[in-house]
Amino acid sequence: MADIAGWIWERNLRSFLELLSHYVGYDFDATDWDAVELGIEETDDERADGWYSYVLVGEEREVEVRLARSVGGDEVSVAVNGSLSAELRVRADTLVSAFAMG
Secondary structure, three states: OEEEOOOOOOOHHHHHHHHHHHOOOOOOHHHHHHHHHHHHOOOOOOOOOOOOEEEEOOOOOOOEEEEEEEOOOEEEEEEEEEEOOHHHHHHHHHHHHHHHOO
């Protein structure tokens, strides 16, 4: 089970990952985005084996972000696991909520 789970609009995925990376202490760059963009192409949130996993390793924290597209939709399911402090848990949850809105 994920520490934080939900969905966001696919158009918000890069911003979500950039902000989450900032909170983790990881410098998410264009190379990271290229890997994620390629990795989620064939994902399917309805299949257990249809998810893509990307690890963000910061100075003090390491989190795994699991991603899967909603087939036929514009949503991406997200799950964040790892060494989440109470503050990081709130921030990650807030990011998921905010990027599901618009």
